[in-house]
Amino acid sequence: MDTKYIFLTGGVVSSVGKGVTAAAIGRLLKERGFEVSIQKLDPYINVDPGTMSPYQHGEVYVLDDGAETDLDLGHYERFVDISLNRVCNVTTGQVYAEVISKERRGDYLGGTIQVIPHITNEIKRRIRMVPKTTGAEIVLVEVGGTVGDIEGLPFLEALRQMRGDVGHENSLYIHLTWVPRIGATGELKTKPTQHSVRELRSIGISPDMIIARSDYPMDQELCDKIALFCDVEPRAVVPMVTAELLYEIPLLIEKTQVGDILLKRLGLAPRKKPNWRAWEKLVMEMHREKPKAKIALVGKYVELHDAYMSVREATRHAALSLGIEDEIMWIHSSDLEKGRGVELLQEADGIIVPGGFGERGIEGKIRAARYARENNIPYLGLCLGMQVMVIEFTRHILETDEVNSTEFDPATPHPVIDLMPDQRDLTDMGGTMRLGLYPCQLKAGSRAAEAYKSDSVNERHRHRFEFKNSYRDVLQEAGMQFSGLSPDERLVEIAEMENHPFMLGTQFHPEFLSRPTRPHPLFVGFVKAVKKNVSR
Numbered sequence: 001m002d003t004k005y006i007f008l009t010g011g012v013v014s015s016v017g018k019g020v021t022a023a024a025i026g027r028l029l030k031e032r033g034f035e036v037s038i039q040k041l042d043p044y045i046n047v048d049p050g051t052m053s054p055y056q057h058g059e060v061y062v063l064d065d066g067a068e069t070d071l072d073l074g075h076y077e078r079f080v081d082i083s084l085n086r087v088c089n090v091t092t093g094q095v096y097a098e099v100i101s102k103e104r105r106g107d108y109l110g111g112t113i114q115v116i117p118h119i120t121n122e123i124k125r126r127i128r129m130v131p132k133t134t135g136a137e138i139v140l141v142e143v144g145g146t147v148g149d150i151e152g153l154p155f156l157e158a159l160r161q162m163r164g165d166v167g168h169e170n171s172l173y174i175h176l177t178w179v180p181r182i183g184a185t186g187e188l189k190t191k192p193t194q195h196s197v198r199e200l201r202s203i204g205i206s207p208d209m210i211i212a213r214s215d216y217p218m219d220q221e222l223c224d225k226i227a228l229f230c231d232v233e234p235r236a237v238v239p240m241v242t243a244e245l246l247y248e249i250p251l252l253i254e255k256t257q258v259g260d261i262l263l264k265r266l267g268l269a270p271r272k273k274p275n276w277r278a279w280e281k282l283v284m285e286m287h288r289e290k291p292k293a294k295i296a297l298v299g300k301y302v303e304l305h306d307a308y309m310s311v312r313e314a315t316r317h318a319a320l321s322l323g324i325e326d327e328i329m330w331i332h333s334s335d336l337e338k339g340r341g342v343e344l345l346q347e348a349d350g351i352i353v354p355g356g357f358g359e360r361g362i363e364g365k366i367r368a369a370r371y372a373r374e375n376n377i378p379y380l381g382l383c384l385g386m387q388v389m390v391i392e393f394t395r396h397i398l399e400t401d402e403v404n405s406t407e408f409d410p411a412t413p414h415p416v417i418d419l420m421p422d423q424r425d426l427t428d429m430g431g432t433m434r435l436g437l438y439p440c441q442l443k444a445g446s447r448a449a450e451a452y453k454s455d456s457v458n459e460r461h462r463h464r465f466e467f468k469n470s471y472r473d474v475l476q477e478a479g480m481q482f483s484g485l486s487p488d489e490r491l492v493e494i495a496e497m498e499n500h501p502f503m504l505g506t507q508f509h510p511e512f513l514s515r516p517t518r519p520h521p522l523f524v525g526f527v528k529a530v531k532k533n534v535s536r
């Protein structure tokens with residue numbers, strides 16, 4: 001069959017769940033027996049979000065191939081249960097970098113390089129790379145931002161051209177809007193949706209479907225009005241009220257006519273009956289009253305929960321699988337550093353120190369690791385969280401606070417965490433870390449091997465610094481086990497404490513491989529230990 005393309009644009013305001021909607025629609029199509037991939041087009045000029053502050057952008061999501069991507073790709077992978085690759089996140093920066101380097105090479109043979117056709121062609125080439133590299137039969141393409149953004153124009157123009165290139169029967173446009181409610185009268189307003197569709201049509205795109213998001217239920221009359229003014233079949237205006245739980249969204253969309261309309265319009269018949277049993281069980285479990293576990297998440301961007309999206313989700317997946325509710329206590333590492341918030345740690349049944357960069361708050365994270373070690377509180381350290389756990393223990397063994405990572409104290413006499421040799425001479429910051437999937441061998445009998453039930457695993461990485469091997473013996477003797485190593489045994493990938501209920505740190509990011517119905521083994525191991533505290 002021809003590759004089918006579904007293009008998803010947003011109108012009125014951003015941050016109303018376009019990424020999750022794309023992910024949920026992806027799942028709907030997969031449930032009907034199709035190979036699906038999802039691509040995000042991000043109109044900003046950064047080449048990737050890897051160099052952006054999490055305050056700007058939320059978490060940086062890492063793929064198997066090491067691409068540093070938008071956090072929406074995390075939703076796509078989790079909802080559809082697929083692995084995406086680097087062509088699945090395109091930015092204006094990448095597009096221009098490619099076109100300009102071709103121009104410098106002389107590839108355009110003296111031509112004048114313009115937004116149309118050169119930039120739009122490059123965007124279209126990248127869209128078509130998705131089915132080529134993933135084998136997807138249906139490609140969903142989500143455009144970041146909202147219609148009317150200046151920087152989004154070349155992307156929308158490329159999408160408009162795609163219909164001519166691939167044909168009406170192989171392309172479909174969904175526009176997602178927001179229907180606000182006016183306080184004084186309590187009335188829901190369709191005008192912003194009308195304006196946004198008008199804007200989209202002025203670019204040459206007529207939506208085939210409108211998904212109208214709102215915090216309040218919308219009646220048929222309202223949908224009919226949107227249909228009339230926006231020139232869309234009434235059936236193809238789909239109201240979507242804000243869901244209580246993220247994971248309910250695929251089930252809610254399944255109940256609508258979306259799946260039917262999309263397939264019919266693309267000339268496809270479902271290959272199998274959707275089977276939502278596992279998802280339904282998951283959502284039911286989420287609604288069930290469960291014993292609560294308090295898990296402290298100690299980070300430096302905790303005001304913005306999106307900065308820890310995958311950690312949050314992976315913890316939830318594990319907790320659900322064990323029948324408990326994880327109540328995250330967001331603790332600012334700078335507060336702990338200043339001695340505030342220690343009472344919160346005392347309340348915690350478990351502590352997570354997630355990934356991070358830079359010195360701010362680092363002493364607070366070390367304090368959290370010390371608290372976990374001394375008080376036998378289950379601890380999971382992710383990347384920086386593992387480094388912190390190692391620094392803390394080395395300080396304890398060597399009896400000096402001068403132990404550090406050279407990231408935070410370049411002159412430390414005890415650099416137990418140090419720059420990887422191949423990182424020393426790098427001058428570029430973007431895309432130059434140790435990134436993506438690497439194998440890790442597990443030590444038989446360790447907590448890690450027990451959790452994974454395997455002797456080797458592959459996990460996603462994003463770091464520059466690593467454990468310094470000259471400290472291995474002294475720490476091992478003192479009770480720290482290096483239970484995960486690279487196959488050549490040069491890199492420590494997992495460290496764990498002996499004689500502790502659960503204190504384990506990974507140099508990689510297990511949170512990126514956790515799926516709602518397939519929780520990650522290390523998170524499960526951690527939450528199991530946490531659960532013992534809850535029922536204590």
Ligand code: GLN
Nearest residue numbers: 355356383384463464465
């Ligand atoms: N800053 C640390 C490093 O670069 C940890 C990175 C991380 O937590 N992702 O090694």
